[in-house]
Amino acid sequence: MIFQTSFYKSKKLLLIEDCEPVRASIKGMLQQIGFEDITTVTDAVQAMPLAKADGFDFILADFDLGPGQDALQFFTELSQQALLRVGCCFILMSAEPRRLPVLGVLKGAPDGFILKPFSYLELEKRLAKAWNNRSKLRKVYQALRQQDYKAAQLELDQLINAVNATSLQALRIMAEVLLAEGSYAAALKLYEQVTQQRDFSWAQLGKAVAELQLAEYQMAETQLLSLLEQDDIRPEALQWLACVYMRQGRFDAAAKQLNELLRLQSSHITAHYASACMLLLQGQPDAAVKYWQKLIQQYRFxxxxxxxxxxxxxRLLLEQAQRAAQAEFAGLLKxxxxxxxxxxxxxxxxxxxxxxxxxxxxxxxxxxxxxxxxxxxxxxxxxxxxxxxxxxxxxxxxxxxxxxxxxxxxxxxxxxxxxxxxxxxxxxxxxxxxxxxxxxxxxxxEQIPAWNQQGMAQAQGGNAEQALLLLRQAFMFMPCNAALVLNMLQALSQLPASKSLLPLAKSALTALEFSSKTAANQQRLAQLLPALPALYLD
Incomplete structure (x- = not known):
């Protein structure tokens, strides 16, 4: 063993494993290694409140956690909510080889991966390696948690210059820090230096991302298209290629990349969000409504x-309700x-x-x-x-x-x-x-005053029905504007009483109560009330 059992005795570990026999076996290994404070759960739902409440030193999670989040998605959520201690080591386990994120160390990445089955000696070796790396980078991670990029760079410079086992990881983080702070040219230069020495996937992808941020779209696209041929980096390449096309306004091309990404990773939340955005940007709100409905149905439980x-x-249904005809309004609002x-x-x-x-x-x-x-x-x-x-x-x-x-x-x-x-x-x-x-x-x-002016022109021309349609459209977005409401009441006064118009009339009168009214508005209201059908005033 690399560390003595006494080292692990004081450490807290969370084990997430949905298979009871495997969970018991791994817990036995951990006890053999020296752990005493071991918490076991079966899935991410049980693990989340524990992660929020307890400061674990190690989290050991099986990749496949049954229905719901897998361990990598669980880790991502912990990282985004800053729930992990800076010194906590997160290790993934799986019976099959798994692909870890190629780019995104800055946002947080698991500290290691171990392939099942394994012995307690293999497990201890992985835990010790993760602890060593995490310890050497602790000050870097503390600075990144505070988004103090300058302090992080000072710490990274020392680690890179030391030329040891941590230097490559420090170099990788340094490049991402440069991207995060907007130093894209410096990041590109660093990635190019790395790729000249060795063709790391993360450096190739980072180079394309830097080119994208520098608006070198053709170069970024060429680089990313070539990376699509590499299985270990294909999802990230698709994601960033979609960004290239979105930045250029090529929404159809972006949507194609997102569809392919979702084919590979059906529960990629950001890709779903981006796909819905594409529908809106392409002027397809009805399709966007169906997309969100599908996601709710698919992932609700x-x-x-x-x-x-x-x-x-x-939001989309509210927008549709506001722009709908009177007969469809209530249903969409509901x-x-x-x-x-x-x-x-x-x-x-x-x-x-x-x-x-x-x-x-x-x-x-x-x-x-x-x-x-x-x-x-x-x-x-x-x-x-x-x-x-x-x-x-x-x-x-x-x-x-x-x-x-x-x-x-x-x-x-x-x-x-x-x-x-x-x-x-x-x-x-x-x-x-x-x-x-x-x-x-x-x-x-711009449209609201136009609807108002056109509505009044129709009313003055004796076309009260058309006037009401236009004025009601403006009212849906600006109900507490006294002048607008009075214009709509004028159109209503020119039409026969109708039960179908009663909700609109009531809404207008209620809105008027909460609108700021000038003396002229008050005088006009007093003149309009007697002209309104009694049905609307009851």
């Missing part, structure tokens, strides 16, 4: 379920509310509460519950500092609908200045989505 599926579906309500409680946390609240408030506005929406909006003022594009637009549309144009404009300004945290597939999608949402909202801002 698994570890791959995500709150974003429900939020995205709710579907939007049901989509949000269908989100499992297990997905509710501090990260999802804001999105849930603002979407509920948007639904309340369209249901005519203006008072409830205003109350909820008052509790959401912190959202002016939100960073997610979709959440920013949700809050902008909510405040705009409630008549707070200043708050809405502040959100749009943040959306305009949005810069994604990462430059990978997720970051690329976020940036394109932000640009698309901003453009969509600015076009809507």
């Amino acid at each position: 698994s570890g791959f379920d995500r709150a974003e599926y429900y939020f995205s579906l709710c 579907k939007a509310a049901e989509a949000l309500a269908a989100m499992p409680q297990k997905l509710s946390n501090e990260h999802t509460e804001a999105a849930q609240a603002v979407l509920r408030a948007r639904i309340s506005v369209l249901q005519g519950n203006i008072a409830d929406a205003k109350q909820q909006c008052g509790l959401l003022s912190a959202l002016t500092e939100a960073t997610e594009p979709e959440l920013l637009l949700d809050y902008a549309r909510l405040t705009f609908a409630l008549g707070d144009v200043k708050a809405a404009d502040a959100c749009l300004a943040r959306l305009k200045a949005f810069s994604p945290v990462t430059a990978d597939l997720a970051g690329c999608c976020q940036r394109l989505t932000a640009q698309f949402l901003l453009q969509q909202e600015l076009q809507l801002r």
Whole structure:
């Protein structure tokens, strides 16, 4: 053995293995190695709360954990939520050879992989090697956890210059640090130096990524197309090739790469998110609705379920409801509310509460519950500092609908200045989505006064039905604008009483109560009320 049993005696280990006999056998090996504090669970669902509560020194996880997340996806979630201790070693086990991520050390990568079956001596060797590497890189990982790239580079320089077993790993991390801080030319130079010495897959891929970030799209595409021939790197090559095409606006080509990536890795969450984004960017909202519905149905009772599926579906259905004819409005609004309500409680946390609240408030506005929406909006003022594009637009549309144009404009300004945290597939999608949402909202801002003006022109020309259609369309997005509501009431007063129009009339009168009204507005309302059918005033 490399370390004495006394070394392991003080260490805490989490063992994740779904097969009871195998779990018992591995636990026996760990006890033979020297571990005493061993926690065993069968899957990632059981492991997650333990990982949050206990500071483990080692996590040993079987790759296949049954239905739900595999061990690599579980590790990724732990890393993204910063739940792993800086010094914790994460080791994967599997009865079959597994491919670990080629690029992405900076975001966190498992410390090792061990092929089953193995002896306790092989296991101890793997654990000791992981601990040694993790210990030598501890200060680097601490700096990266704080996103202090300069401090990380100073530590990495020392490790690289030492020329030992850790130097290559340090060199790999250094290149990714340069990418993360935006030093793309320096990263490219470093990757080129590495590939001149040895053709590592991670260096080839890193070179293509650096070229992409430098907008050398043709060079990046050529490099990535060649990497598609290598099985060990093909998924990452497909992912970054999709980024190349997305950055160029070649959405059909990007979608093709994403489809191929999902064929290889059907539960690739980021690829699903990107595929839905492609549908929106290609002007296919109906197809995007079906895509999110399919994901919800497919993953609802698994570890791959995500709150974003429900939020995205709710947003799209709200948009459809706002643009729908009067006869279809109630049904679509009900579907939007049901989509949000269908989100499992297990997905509710501090990260999802804001999105849930603002979407509920948007639904309340369209249901005519203006008072409830205003109350909820008052509790959401912190959202002016939100960073997610979709959440920013949700809050902008909510405040705009409630008549707070200043708050809405502040959100749009943040959306305009949005810069994604990462430059990978997720970051690329976020940036394109932000640009698309901003453009969509600015076009809507231009369309609302046009609908209003055209509606009044139709009303003055005696075409009350057409006037109401146009004014109602504007009202769906800006219900708490007194002048607009009064225009719509004028069109309603020119039409015979109708039970089908009763909900619209009631919504307009309710919205008017919560709208800021000038003296002229008050006078006009007093003139309009007697002209409205009694049905609407009961």
